[in-house]
Amino acid sequence: MRLYNTASRLIEEFKPHEEGKAAIYTCGPTVYHFAHIGNLRSYICEDVLVKTMLYAGYDVKRVMNITDVGHLSSDADTGEDKMLKGAKREHTTVLDIADRYTKAFFADFNKLNMRMPDVVEPATHCIPEFINMIEVLLDKGYAYQAGENVYFDTSKLDKYYRLSNQNEDDLKVGVRDDVDEDTNKRNKTDFVLWFTKSKFDDQELKWDSPWGKGYPGWHIECSCIGIKHLGEYMDIHCGGVDNIFPHHTNEIAQSEAFLGHPWCRYWFHVHHLVEKDKGKMSKSSGEFLTVSLLEEKGYDPLAYRYFCLQSHYRKPLEFSYEVLDQMSDAYKKLRKRTSELSADGEVDEAVFEEYRNKFEEALTDDLNTSSGFTVLYDALKADVNDATKRKMVESFDEVFSLKLLEPLAVEAVDSDLEAFVLAKIEERAQAKKDKDFAKADAIRDELLAKGIAIKDTREGVKWEKI
Ligand code: AMP
Ligand code: ZN
Numbered sequence: 001m002r003l004y005n006t007a008s009r010l011i012e013e014f015k016p017h018e019e020g021k022a023a024i025y026t027c028g029p030t031v032y033h034f035a036h037i038g039n040l041r042s043y044i045c046e047d048v049l050v051k052t053m054l055y056a057g058y059d060v061k062r063v064m065n066i067t068d069v070g071h072l073s074s075d076a077d078t079g080e081d082k083m084l085k086g087a088k089r090e091h092t093t094v095l096d097i098a099d100r101y102t103k104a105f106f107a108d109f110n111k112l113n114m115r116m117p118d119v120v121e122p123a124t125h126c127i128p129e130f131i132n133m134i135e136v137l138l139d140k141g142y143a144y145q146a147g148e149n150v151y152f153d154t155s156k157l158d159k160y161y162r163l164s165n166q167n168e169d170d171l172k173v174g175v176r177d178d179v180d181e182d183t184n185k186r187n188k189t190d191f192v193l194w195f196t197k198s199k200f201d202d203q204e205l206k207w208d209s210p211w212g213k214g215y216p217g218w219h220i221e222c223s224c225i226g227i228k229h230l231g232e233y234m235d236i237h238c239g240g241v242d243n244i245f246p247h248h249t250n251e252i253a254q255s256e257a258f259l260g261h262p263w264c265r266y267w268f269h270v271h272h273l274v275e276k277d278k279g280k281m282s283k284s285s286g287e288f289l290t291v292s293l294l295e296e297k298g299y300d301p302l303a304y305r306y307f308c309l310q311s312h313y314r315k316p317l318e319f320s321y322e323v324l325d326q327m328s329d330a331y332k333k334l335r336k337r338t339s340e341l342s343a344d345g346e347v348d349e350a351v352f353e354e355y356r357n358k359f360e361e362a363l364t365d366d367l368n369t370s371s372g373f374t375v376l377y378d379a380l381k382a383d384v385n386d387a388t389k390r391k392m393v394e395s396f397d398e399v400f401s402l403k404l405l406e407p408l409a410v411e412a413v414d415s416d417l418e419a420f421v422l423a424k425i426e427e428r429a430q431a432k433k434d435k436d437f438a439k440a441d442a443i444r445d446e447l448l449a450k451g452i453a454i455k456d457t458r459e460g461v462k463w464e465k466i
Helices: 037-055 082-089 094-111 127-139 168-174 220-230 241-259 291-296 301-309 321-339 349-363 369-381 386-400 417-433 437-449
Strands: 002-005 010-013 021-026 059-066 119-122 143-146 149-152 191-195 234-240 264-270 273-275 317-319 452-457 460-465
Touching: 002 264, 021 037, 021 220, 037 059, 037 234, 037 264, 037 273, 037 291, 037 301, 037 317, 037 349, 037 386, 059 220, 082 094, 094 291, 094 301, 119 220, 127 143, 127 149, 127 191, 127 220, 127 241, 149 241, 191 241, 220 234, 220 241, 234 241, 241 264, 291 301, 301 321, 301 369, 317 321, 349 369, 349 386, 369 386, 417 437, 417 452, 417 460, 437 452
Parallel strands: 021 059, 021 234, 059 119, 234 264, 273 317
Antiparallel strands: 002 010, 143 149, 149 191, 452 460
16 A cells, blocks of 8 residues: 655555554544535545555554534634534534534535544543643643643654654744734744633633643644554544644644654645635635535535545645536446446456456555546446446445445436426327327326326426425
8 A cells, every 4th residue: 555644745655553454543523513525525535545445455443533622713722612603603502513513524424425433532522531641741841831721842842843844944934923822832833732711711611620620722632532542553644734734743742742652654634625716615715515505406425425536635626516517427427337237147256356456556556546437437348247347346336435336316317307307298298189098108107117206287297206
């Protein structure tokens, strides 16, 4: 398996800490609102990563946190808690918001046919672990108390910016002065491990701690939850590129300071879904694009998954309805073709193996999904029987997860359904006029077989899907 590693800026051969195993961690959603389809692009690409590792024979364990406390409206420890903002917006409690949007997130996850992580852990379930890690960091001299909060001291590290691998001085300049108004910090890049005091005092969820009643900073949860479930060595850590700094940079700082040794070897980052002339898709930019909205507009969520799989995860992907329409048509065409492959006959195992290997080679080459599709389309053209093709499609779909062997619903097969039905109604009216009642009945039955019921009313012929 070859994988691009943000930490080295190179495509590297994957070598797990433990032979044959892959310990994978994913930064989960901040559950203060629905996930937009940009967030979901990251999760789709991570799902492809996990399924490729499984396809290549690794024993995968994937852990995901749920951020239900501590993520402020700016990633740099300033502003209001996002969860509290969500609760105010919907006139309810933080726990209720967390519950509502965690469920909504996994409903989308399911619609996009993603594999559930092996462990899902909300931050609020791990407060004792956070407190323990912060105590150790204080003991070791990596943290300090100031203004009733606890901070991580980034000056204690030789290479704080290791992940972004840039000139440390350049990056220091890049830290915006206006964002960070916290005068308690000794260094601009220091970050909060535990708050007991912020400008926003109305925090709803607070816990007792050795430093007073308060709540954790954002980054501590991923270090603690990762170490809790995957042990002291993690193989791959995933997230969107916006997580590289400060979130993942801070995770490395505190985890390695806590453990006293290197922590995670490979850093996997998905580039953003972008909107033309607007840049990164976010919850506040223009139309709030969710899976439910796409469904309301008549798209199959899996058409969006297909759309994401056509481009490489390390490139920005521009969203537009025009491209989604094209992708949706291509997806339906493909699925119609693959789901109609007959299972009759004997599978040619040699040909199957040949294509399976080609597919694995494409995917294990830093997740080259578009090459994977080339293998799939070549397989459909190969000189073998349907049963062999069917087995290949079934196998590739372990990674693609596009339900390629499931027949499409009738309305999806025919995007011109309405035109089709109206033409049939017209034909039936003509048959009736010609007193060819057998033909008229046959047309009604033909529509019924496609899930369309027609009814003669005084206003004319009405039809509906059943
Ligand atoms: P959040 O719920 O804000 O913590 O984000 C969840 C995940 O979505 C993180 O891994 C982000 O890096 C990622 N993300 C946020 N915006 C985008 C976007 N426009 N395209 C792709 N991934 C994104
Ligand atoms: Zn995280």
